[in-house]
């Protein structure tokens with residue numbers, strides 16, 4: 456059923472946001488409303504509150520104080536910096552190997568280990584299993600990132616259980632940052648439920664077994680989230696630093712470049728040079744599948760964030776979205792070879808996931824895009840030229856000879 460889509464008057468998010476979004480009487484979305492807390496809360500008080508809370512988690516038995524999940528991008532450098540230098544904890548870094556690693560991602564993981572002098576555990580799951588599951592999630596849910604997200608969210612909890620470390624530190628909570636799902640004051644913590652419902656799109660690891668495919672019990676072993684009894688017996692909690700520190704991913708990345716030499720680079724489908732740069736496919740096929748299903752891609756998330764921090768206007772944000780969202784995909788051959796399907800089959804799958812609310816099919820292979828940005832253009836004024844200045848790139852892929860996924864590098 457076609458519903459009328461409404462748009463936030465401040466940012467660019469539509470009422471169809473997959474995480475769920477609400478609007479007040481002025482037409483401002485819940486994400487923008489909760490964002491205002493960043494300007495109103497007493498963040499010194501909140502950081503002190505966290506410091507007090509963590510006193511109970513300093514290990515007295517020579518164990519690690521906390522687990523910190525890391526990647527070669529995202530907020531990993533900043534989280535480790537906060538854990539070690541501000542909270543004075545001894546963290547164990549854990550990293551689920553996504554295998555689509557880029558050179559810059561590997562460089563950043565190596566940098567983390569060297570600059571912060573921490574122990575790191577890497578989870579390398581059998582490649583044949585990963586390919587099998589990726590093929591399945593692509594065909595069934597139009598998603599190539601399920602194994603990566605499932606691994607990223609299960610491995611830290613498995614390690615916390617195995618090493619009996621009761622604390623996991625995460626960065627920002629995506630539901631708070633994008634759609635204001637909770638107030639920062641609710642101090643929500645990591646839950647199995649959120650992982651299943653939102654991170655994994657309602658499909659937990661066991662649901663992979665219930666369909667007609669060749670995925671076996673032993674194939675999902677490394678994706679299993681520890682059971683309640685294990686979590687409760689150790690008292691494992693996963694805290695989000697974004698509830699205690701005024702989170703601003705872009706300012707934080709700039710600080711990490713200055714302080715620790717974090718590497719940033721340009722991406723194909725967004726202006727953000729700091730996040731998701733560790734992956735060949737995130738800012739390509741994965742992002743395009745999002746555009747197919749939801750009518751918008753990562754660049755719209757990035758633009759909404761920048762609008763809320765008042766670093767760009769709404770019209771400039773829309774200009775950036777239109778500039779990037781239909782950029783041609785790169786590395787498709789490589790992905791098809793890797794996963795073992797033809798490019799023709801991949802295109803067939805992609806078309807199958809095009810949401811008719813956002814795509815118009817005029818012939819068997821002719822589609823036109825009628826997504827969120829097109830609908831927004833009807834009401835927002837157009838601007839001709841705008842280039843964003845706030846994003847540095849200190850690593851150039853042109854210098855890189857490696858065009859293949861780097862399974863294992865000097866950081867791993």
Ligand SMILES: [Zn+2]
Pocket residue numbers: 463464465466467468483484485486487488
């Ligand atoms: Zn908004």
